[in-house]
Amino acid sequence: MKKKIAILGSTGSIGRTLLKIIQKDKKNFEIKLLTANKNYKLLLSQAKNFKVKNIIITDFNCYLKLKKLNKNKNINIYKNFNNLDKILNKKIDYTMSSIVGLDGLLPTIKIIKFTKSIAVANKEAIICGWNLIKNELIKNKTTFLPVDSEHYSIWEILNLKYFTEVEKIYITASGGPFLKTKYNEIKKVKIHQALKHPNWKMGKKISIDSATMMNKVFEVIETKNIFNIPYKRISILVHPISYVHAMIKFKNGIIKILAHETSMRIPIFNTLYHKMNQKINSQIIDIKKLNNLELETINKKKFPMIEILNLLPLNSSLFETILVVSNDFFVNLFLNKKIKFYQIPILLLKFLKIKEFQKYKSIKPKKIQDIIELSNYVRLKLKSLSI
The missing domain is CATH 3.40.50.720 (NAD(P)-binding Rossmann-like Domain)
Known part of the structure; x- marks a missing residue:
């Protein structure tokens, strides 16, 4: 059938x-x-x-x-x-x-x-x-x-069995096009440079999010939501070659790592054939990559967007809608040459700290209309800014 x-x-x-x-x-x-x-x-x-x-x-x-x-x-x-x-x-x-x-x-x-x-x-x-x-x-x-390759990898490792046994979840970040760029050179970044991701072919918006590391902020929120894991048990590791997509440390001392070639074909295929024994044509295990994972912690000075994680409420709320809408706005300003690349996190962090928005950290959306109405209000607020 x-x-x-x-x-x-x-x-x-x-x-x-x-x-x-x-x-x-x-x-x-x-x-x-x-x-x-x-x-x-x-x-x-x-x-x-x-x-x-x-x-x-x-x-x-x-x-x-x-x-x-x-x-x-x-x-x-x-x-x-x-x-x-x-x-x-x-x-x-x-x-x-x-x-x-x-x-x-x-x-x-x-x-x-x-x-x-x-x-x-x-x-x-x-x-x-x-x-x-x-x-x-x-x-x-x-x-x-x-x-998403990170969340599919976590899901595959856990296999819906080990949620209470997890000590720490690690998701990986390539570091985008500016991993090796010196901090003082970030201010000179051009649009074409920010769009040039070293590993993945993506649309403009997500490419900029990857370059600022906002993409990983989003993925940490997704990990917390999908797997019901508190933020304090989720970490980001820089992994330039994007071969390992997730790593989980269990309370019993066991560490599980999931790797696959840098292609969204793998997680998409496996969701389509969920619970079906199907074979996909894929590359052989790359021993050279496994021997050179180069995992490291994030340089928060170079990627200040990571500070947003400290502003997030522990539980899901309407504040995340403010985050998504405002990030879209500032990314579009950059793509339209209205602001510089380095200004995206500066302006976004400043906007998120506006006093009137803090109340939304304790308000959970009860219906879609709550999210739509707030997103419309935030867009109007953003348009009124003098930048």
Whole structure:
């Protein structure tokens, strides 16, 4: 029987990688739904290639263009996620949620009740709305699968068995393009330099987050949420070659390390074939890399973004929404040449310390609207800044 799946954000890098994997095993999959925001031409091409009957395009102008372009009467085109009960009239086997940014939170929560398992690659959803996601997972008995290489590695090591036995979790960071850059040269950084990640091919936003180390701040929050581990038991280690993705020290003295080649293909493949004995073509073990892991602690002077971890409340709150929205804002300012690279952490830390925001550290989001309303308010506050 074919495995029925949906891909939210099928035109992004995660979605495209997943479709490449499925392409080699088409006979075992039936794609029930593909979605995108603006890339309507690629979305339509994917739908035709995989014979998908339902697609969602959320940008209204692109929706109109797609409706005009599509001549295939067998493809149903929707402009939002309000018709999931019509599209998915029976619970499907697997969903990949890889919509970028906070826009991915609502679709992720909405689709949980329609799927037996959901792989989530959307950082912002896990950071800002984890308690809402978790409630839906429990209510609908849906299996959660992390996709980020670090979190998939932790999940694979723990295998849902050892949560209470964990002494320390270590996630790794490549250090990005400026690991070897001298501190006084950071002020001269140009956009093209910040976008040039040494190991991973990523979009502009996440590339800048990797360069500032904000990406690791986000991943620490995700680790705390997904695995219910307090911040004090999570550490970041710089690992320039990105071969080891996670390491866990257990209370019984055992240390487990998970390594794989620098490719998102590995965690994506393993979430797709969860509990199935499938082989992926991968590289042989790189002994040279294992002998030269070069693990080290972070230089906090060079990467001041790490200080944000000291500002976070112990429990999930609306403060994380302020963090995500404000970081997006300052990254966009840099990409639009409005501020310098070194100013991103300075301005962000200053903004996060504004007195009126501190009350949100003790407020947990009760519904998606809480997150949406606060994110809108924070954006207005940011636009009023004189920078």
